[in-house]
Amino acid sequence: MSAHHLPSKGHAGSPMSTGLSKCSCDMEQKRTSPQTMASTPLSCSTWSTWLLQVQWRFKDGQRRSVLRNTLSKKNRFKSNDISDLNSWQVRRWLGIQHLFCVDLLTTTQVKRGMENALFCVFCHFLADMFEELSTLSLTLQRNDLILPQAMSELRKTVTRLDGLKSRAKSGGMLEKIQTTLAQHGDDECRFQGIPLKGNLTGLTDLTHPQLKKHMEAAINIGVTELKARFGGLLNDEAEVKTQVQAFKVFNHDTWPDDLGSLLTFGDGDVADLVRHFREPLERSGCDLAAVQDEWQGLKILVSQSFKDKSYSGLWETMLTKEPYREDYKNILELVQLMLALPISAAQCERGFSAQNRIKSSKRSSLAVSTTEDLMRITLEGPSLEDYDPSPAVDRWMNSAKRARRPDYKKLWDRDILCV
Structure with missing residues (x-):
């Protein structure tokens, strides 16, 4: 093979240009055959030289055959040479990733796996699972999202994902494929014109052991990542209560109806917030000593006159209307901090x-x-x-x-x- 048949060289001094130059010289001096490669230890330069020969001299089918015979003799490599032929670093350096196809599934194996009924049912389950996560994602992207709504949506998503372990989503993709499989019974079942292979027992009622294992694994991964991402928002029993959790006291829908319980509701959370945001509150001229008294009056006022208002409507009224914004100006400083919290980016x-x-x-x-x-x-x-x-x-x-x-x-x- 002549040098002009080789790929173009890289930048001068780069590993690619140096390697290709050496390979070109070696290949001009002698031809390295698979038999020679099988009888001698493979150094890095010899290996790259031979791979380039395989890449340019043989067709795809011949490349796989020659590589299969050579890759079976990995134990002949020296300790200071390439020890892992499947390394992505080596693949990128040589620029011949497609030659390392011997360890990958063939298209026939992939096709056989996709025609399996278990695979088809599991994909329908994933569609239902991703729909729940998609709903959560769209909610968290809303510009008018408020903290209680975000926390409620997170808890609802986790609950629904846990529920998918034991039953299919009503009207979902999994329920539809289960209905299709049940209608065919023992007859050949087809999905979009492709006959499904494998045992259908247990796929219609989620008792198939492998299906249950895969479903539980997928759900556990999703729930674990949600809890890791959103932390204490999903855990009411956290030992250390975060300031974000303390802001939940301003959600008037969760306030108790009993007047005695209402008077003491959220006092500790408000005290924690005042302690945490002391510096910005003092800079804004807030009277910290009056916060607790205003908090007591605000709870009684809202429970008697504004219980029917929405979350955003309530605080819009309190912050913009007189005499509320003046009478409760100190506690409303905390409300403004809560409303300024970025729920998402x-x-x-x-x-x-x-x-x-x-x-x-x-x-x-x-x-x-x-x-x-x-x-x-x-x-x-x-x-x-x-x-x-x-x-x-x-x-x-x-x-x-x-x-x-x-x-x-x-x-x-x-x-x-x-x-």
């Missing part, structure tokens, strides 16, 4: 995406103030269906120093025709 990601769309290479000269205004409109403005452009158009028409002439070109064409 989805809105930040939307902001980066909006900036990339607005300030593109064709609009790179936009001023900072203009970019900020356009981003605010994009992120917080109304949807196109709800937006009425008439006020903006009227302001544009009347705000110019000279009169706007939106029909100027049309009038100009008409005047030319008249001439």
